[in-house]
Amino acid sequence: MVTKQNVRQQALANLAVFSDEQYAYFMQQIVSKVTALPAWQSAQVVALTISQAKELPTDLLIQTALLQRKVVVLPRVLPNKQMVFMTITQNTRYERHKFGMLEPVDGRVVTPSEIDFVLVPGIAFTQNGHRVGFGGGYYDRWLPQVTATKIAVSITANVFSQPIWPLETTDQMVDQVIVIDEEIDNE
Ligand SMILES: Nc1nc2c(c(=O)[nH]1)N(C=O)[C@@H](CNc1ccc(C(=O)N[C@@H](CCC(=O)O)C(=O)O)cc1)CN2
Numbered sequence: 638m639v640t641k642q643n644v645r646q647q648a649l650a651n652l653a654v655f656s657d658e659q660y661a662y663f664m665q666q667i668v669s670k671v672t673a674l675p676a677w678q679s680a681q682v683v684a685l686t687i688s689q690a691k692e693l694p695t696d697l698l699i700q701t702a703l704l705q706r707k708v709v710v711l712p713r714v715l716p717n718k719q720m721v722f723m724t725i726t727q728n729t730r731y732e733r734h735k736f737g738m739l740e741p742v743d744g745r746v747v748t749p750s751e752i753d754f755v756l757v758p759g760i761a762f763t764q765n766g767h768r769v770g771f772g773g774g775y776y777d778r779w780l781p782q783v784t785a786t787k788i789a790v791s792i793t794a795n796v797f798s799q800p801i802w803p804l805e806t807t808d809q810m811v812d813q814v815i816v817i818d819e820e821i822d823n824e
């Protein structure tokens with residue numbers, strides 16, 4: 638039987654093959670595709686994450702959001718698999734959590750209902766929005782509190798037509814999965 642853990646390992650292996658050049662190309666595609674969404678354009682408060690290791694890169698999207706004068710909020714993890722989202726600016730300092738993620742040190746904590754748009758991190762998805770993350774269950778616990786539009790981005794190799802893993806009742810879906818092309822068009 639295929640488990641979420643199997644899918645996670647395969648999806649991370651699919652991401653591991655790409656060069657820095659290809660990640661730069663992904664980063665540009667993420668900005669152009671996400672910022673084209675009406676839900677992004679109308680959002681005042683956007684919840685993003687700081688990508689780490691082989692996650693799809695979010696740096697340029699964070700910068701773009703700040704330049705577009707959106708309120709950008711990023712997560713800090715708390716005990717019991719909880720998260721809070723804190724506002725950032727160009728001057729925000731970050732510290733590395735023991736699990737590896739960079740987190741803002743200070744800022745204002747926003748309530749989930751203040752958020753208009755969430756970029757949900759994840760490594761594998763189905764076309765209609767089922768998600769496999771890193772396995773903490775953080776977003777599965779937090780997402781039920783938000784009314785925001787929930788968007789994810791994924792390379793095509795990690796988007797399935799149907800879930801091949803067992804679904805859990807606690808799994809939270811995203812509203813839309815934005816697919817990023819692996820192939821660089823050199824024509
Ligand atoms: N960039 C980014 N930031 C993010 C997330 C994400 O997926 N991507 N998260 C999305 O949720 C939250 C953090 N999620 C995490 C999910 C799993 C583990 C993890 O590896 N936990 C292990 C313990 C590891 C250890 O002790 O070293 C565990 O729970 O067993 C850590 C953080 C918040 N920030």
Ligand SMILES: Nc1ncnc2c1ncn2[C@@H]1O[C@H](COP(=O)(O)OP(=O)(O)OP(=O)(O)O)[C@@H](O)[C@H]1O
Nearest residue numbers: 641769770771772773774775776777778805807808
């Ligand atoms: N609301 C919840 N209450 C209790 N347990 C939960 C809840 N949501 C998820 N879990 C449990 O947390 C564990 C991790 O869930 P899962 O593998 O779906 O995480 P994930 O979505 O990959 O991680 P993340 O959201 O951190 O990216 C599972 O054992 C799941 O049953």
